[in-house]
Amino acid sequence: MWDYSDKVKEHxxxxxxxxxxxxxxxxxxxxxxxxxxxxxxxxxxxxxxEVILEAGFQTFGCGSAIASSSVLTEIIKGMTLDEALKVTNQDIADQLEGLPPEKMHCSVMGREALQAAIANYRGEEWKDDHEEGALICKCFAIDAVMIEEMVWANKLRTVQDVTNFTKAGGGCAACHEDIEAILEKVLAEKGEKFDPNAAPVETPVKIAAVKAPLTNLQRIKKIEQVLESLRPSLMADGGDVELVEVIGNTAYVNMTGACNGCQMAAMTIAGIQQRLMEVMGEFIKVVPATEMAKLVNIEAVS
Amino acid sequence: MTDIYLDNNATTKVDRAVVDAMIPYFLEQYGNPSSIHKFADGVARGIKQARQQVQNLIGCEHDSEIIFTSCGTESNSTAILSAIKAQPNKKEIITTTVEHPAILSLCEYLEKEGYTIHRLPVDKAGRLNLESYKKLLSDEVAIVSVMWANNETGTIFPVAEMAEMANAAGVMFHTDAVQAVGKIPMMLQDTKIDMLSLSGHKLHAPKGIGVLYLRRGTRYRPLLRGGHQERGRRAGTENSASIVGLGKACELALEFIEYENTKVKAMRDRLERGITEQIPHCFVTGDLYNRLPNTTDIAFEYIEGESILMLLNKAGIAASSGSACTSGSLEPSHVMRAMDIPYTAAHGTIRFSFSRYNTMSEVDEVLKVMPGIVATLRKLSPYWDSINNAPVTNPEQAFQPTYA
Known part of the structure; x- marks a missing residue:
């Protein structure tokens, strides 16, 4: 069964x-x-x-759906409606000490119910703006609908394209067959044929791979270039990354926005590291800047 | 109180006698059965005995019709891929909408490769229509693959009759009998079944061992080519300890087959009756009069299966569910959808599957906690009126959430 946190079980x-x-x-x-x-x-x-005095839920759903509903009502009691509208699904998931990727939609449902209730109070009509498909990439929680839309919108042709634009397939790579199936389907609808060896589409910033060895200055410039190229896809998720320091082969970065505290941050960092190594042709270790103080101190002592 | 295991259609506990039979093949007779020395000389004998034990349970004519594989899924894939490789000009396959994913996913894949897949629908009780099946049988069909018994509802399909019909039309017939073997008596030599899959871990043998029964004379192409093992029909060094274990498990299953159909069935019936009498708005799914003796699948309306399982688990009871959430998919079980069970019930199905290790007092224990669990979750359900303790009037209309 699912590996639910104690907090989920408690709720x-x-x-x-x-x-x-x-x-x-x-x-x-x-x-x-x-x-x-x-x-x-x-x-x-x-x-x-406009303060929420009481909140109650009725849920038809699994363990995490009930836990998400329960924790949501706890979060919003005592808030004003404007404050409550700022509650994100990530807040709900964080309060529950995390949810499995397949279950993140339960927290999304909580946030949407809140928006719908507030719209109802204000006499507005609430419309759901997202459509959910089958979960394809479990590492980054990307579903089929999202991938299809990106393939259509950006004329993507290869699995690598899909990974560059959505992150899907950038982790364990087990979903590459499913991504190929989506590409086959969408390309067929456009009257084209899927070719696994097709040239990748233009990524926002194209960076030519370099031959090692690099000087430290070249290395830092190159790392910045790569991070710059990855930022659009992070920003699409409401997150961002900045380079803080480079010591030897280790790049210290700050994950900001939605990336900060996101359960996927570790996977994202692994993805960034992989991309850096591909482009730079040498081993690069990417470490959250929060780890830097400790390491620098140790170096200073030794 | 010790925990109660009612998920035997998922997998079973390995019988102590099976473990005991296996141990010498790890510690003493660990030689490769192909070798000529004393570490190996007992292995071939052990495997031969196991082959006969399997033969006795399924009632086939020759022990050489038994091919040991790694699991039920491998047996299923081997059967279907063999049939289409051996008959490359036949481009159709007949199966059902309620097969295990081991068959359905493979068929979906073959569909992409250009095969036409006929998926026989089922009625609300999970039964097939043999008339429409008959119409599909033709020279174009490479193989029919129909499960002997359904894993979720336990519904038994008339495979012997269907195999006769296929045979009369000159079409190969395969059955995925993973859930049926060891639970109902069978005598394959009296049927026209050409291939049958079974899996060890469903009948108190370990995981990782299966069998493909291949009727003598059936045209065949191996999935794994290599060494001469299994007469060249399934290459790869024999999993000797597990083969011996499976043999022992088959011997025990044959010994207990009457117990399974009397005592085990009585436990299932008592649980089913108790639940449906005590709890309002629940019903048993599948063909009630033609089912495996150990299985009951009950739909609890207006609540969701994973929640039920979590509360059952807290009470020390293991079962399983056809809800979407337990699998991480977005749809409830394809078996429930195929039977046209409404969504408000399909998500709340719980399967209890027994084995000879269960007892009547365990049944009573489940009957004690089940009504409370259902009531607790219904109190949370938007489809349930807690004040009148009944579903809200017109549940599907009363609660219509927004969704894109």
Whole structure:
């Protein structure tokens, strides 16, 4: 079964705020019964201050769906509606000490129910803006719909293209057959044929591979170039990366925005490292800058 | 209280006697059966005995019709790929919508390669229509592959009759009998079944050992080519300890086959009756009058299976579910969808599968906790009216969440 955190189990076995709020004045209903997840969130909002006084949930769903609903109601109680709108699905997942990639959509459902409930209170109509497909890349939690859209929008042709644009397939590589199947399908719809050896499409910044050895200055410039080329795909997820220091073959980076504290940060760093090594033709170790102080100190002592 | 294992269709505990039979083949008779020295001279005998033990359980005519493989999936792949390799001009395959992924995924792949796959639908009780099956049989069909019993509902398909029909039309017939072998009696020599897959770990042998039964005279092309093992039909050094273990397990299964169909069945029936009598809005899926004796699959409406499993697990009870969430997919089990079980019930299906190790007192234990678990989750469900303790009126209309 899933490797749920203790926090998920705690909220599943002893859910908080289960059931509908009796005199609720905001209701949000989201989910899909065909997928086996559906959530009704009811709120009692103070009309004068717009503070959420009470929150209750009713969930049809798995352990993590119930835990996400429960923790969501705990997070938003006492917030104003504007504060509550800033709650992200990552906040929900963080409060639960993480969710398996296949279950991140449970936290998304929580955030959407909240948006729907607030829209309901304000007399607006809420529209779901995302469509979810089958999960393809488990390392980076990228689904089929996302990959298809990127293939269409950017005229992608190879698995490497898909990895460059979406990160999908950049980790363990087990999903490459599935990505090829998507490419085959989309290219067929466009009247083209999938060719695994096709030349990759232009990536945002094209960097020619270099021959080692490099001087330290060349190395730093090259690392910056590579990071620059990777930033668009990180920024698409609301994250970013900056280079802090280079000591020998080790590059210290800061993961910022959504990347900061994201469970995928370690995978992302591994992806960056791999890309750097490909381009630079030498071993490069990428380490979060938070680790730097310790290491520098050790070096200073020794 | 010790934990209760009711997930025997997923896998089984290895019988102590099976382990005991295997140990000498790790520590003493560990030689390669092809070698000529005393570390190996007992191995060939052990394997020969195992072949006969398997033969006795499935009732085939010759022990040379038994090919040892690594698992049920390998046997399934070997059977289908052999049939299409041996008959390259035949481009159609007949199977069912409710097969195990070991068959369905392979067929999907072959479909991309240009094969036409006929997937027989099932009715609401999980039964096939033999009339429409008959119409599909033709010279174009390379092989029919139909499971003997369904892993989720336990529903038994009339494979003997279907094999006769295929044979009359000159079409090869394969059955994935992984769930059926050891649970219901079989006598393959009286049937027209050409190939059959079985898996050791479903009948108290270890994981990693399977069998492909290949009727003498059936045209065959190996999946793995190499050494002369299994008469050149499945190359690769024999997994001798596991083969011996499987043989022992088959001997025991034959010994217990009546127990399985009386005592084990009685436990299943009592659990099923107890649950459906005590808990409102639940129903048994599949063909109630034609099922494996050890399996019951019950749909609990308006709640979700993984949640049920987590609460059962907390109570020390192991079962499994056809819900989407347990597999990480977006759809509930294809078997439930094929039977047209509504989504509000399909996601809440729980399969209890017994073995000869279970006891009646375990059944009572499950009956004690199950109503509470269902009630707890229904209290959380938007489809359930907690005040009247009944589903909300028109559940599917009353709660219609937004989704793109």
């Amino acid at each position: 599943f076995f002893n859910p908080k705020n289960a059931g509908a709020v009796v005199d609720a004045n905001a209701t949000g209903e989201v989910g899909s019964i065909s997928c086996g997840d559906a959530l009704r969130l009811t709120l009692k909002v103070d009309d004068a201050t």
